[in-house]
Amino acid sequence: MASQNRATQDEAIYGHIFDAILEQRLAPGTKLSEESLGDIFGVSRTVIHRALSRLAHEKVVVIRPNRGAMVASPTIDDAKQVLFARRVIEKTVIELAAENPIDKQLDQLRKLVKDEQDCFARGDRGTGIRLSGEFHLQLAEVSGNGPLRSFLRSLVSQSSLIIALYENDTQTHCSYDEHLALIDAVAAKDKVRAVLLMEHHLDHVEQKLTLHDENAKGDLKAIFSNLSV
Numbered sequence: 433m434a435s436q437n438r439a440t441q442d443e444a445i446y447g448h449i450f451d452a453i454l455e456q457r458l459a460p461g462t463k464l465s466e467e468s469l470g471d472i473f474g475v476s477r478t479v480i481h482r483a484l485s486r487l488a489h490e491k492v493v494v495i496r497p498n499r500g501a502m503v504a505s506p507t508i509d510d511a512k513q514v515l516f517a518r519r520v521i522e523k524t525v526i527e528l529a530a531e532n533p534i535d536k537q538l539d540q541l542r543k544l545v546k547d548e549q550d551c552f553a554r555g556d557r558g559t560g561i562r563l564s565g566e567f568h569l570q571l572a573e574v575s576g577n578g579p580l581r582s583f584l585r586s587l588v589s590q591s592s593l594i595i596a597l598y599e600n601d602t603q604t605h606c607s608y609d610e611h612l613a614l615i616d617a618v619a620a621k622d623k624v625r626a627v628l629l630m631e632h633h634l635d636h637v638e639q640k641l642t643l644h645d646e647n648a649k650g651d652l653k654a655i656f657s658n659l660s661v
């Protein structure tokens with residue numbers, strides 16, 4: 433029972449930090465103090481360290497000896513490599529998803545897109561960005577390939593950091609229209625159209641990026657003030 437509770441606690445802490453990164457509430461370069469996070473969540477530094485180590489494995493947190501952890505700040509070269517990897521992975525994911533889509537999963541995707549659209553409509557950009565990323569992860573779930581989904585999870589979270597650093601237009605966001613078109617192509621089992629739409633969608637993501645580096649820091653206490661484990 434103790435190990436089960438620990439696993440649940442570890443997952444909750446990891447999830448809170450992961451979501452904060454996807455929602456861009458934790459900016460690239462933000463220092464992640466184990467002591468501060470432990471106080472905020474009311475858990476030991478050991479629990480925090482396990483969560484940060486998992487995020488470091490996914491390349492969204494950097495842990496440096498004697499300097500602690502911080503949210504990763506992808507370089508321009510990092511950004512290009514991540515976006516290239518996403519193209520390769522997501523083309524395969526969408527092809528697999530279109531082979532044998534399940535109606536229930538497609539309904540879940542449509543609900544996710546509706547929630548995403550509602551978030552942007554009311555100005556909740558952070559949650560909208562997170563849901564946009566979750567859409568791609570749910571597509572990977574439809575594909576039925578666990579390793580691809582695991583790899584894509586890391587790429588999607590890194591993409592959120594890249595967008596936070598390099599996006600040149602934060603006022604427009606129409607990914608939900610393109611997401612709906614992707615669902616329709618998957619539902620029709622049209623793999624060729626699905627791949628073309630995915631490439632078009634990722635083109636739009638890249639077209640919004642510039643090569644200007646930006647540094648920002650966030651306040652841990654404010655970011656996690658409304659959360660509990």
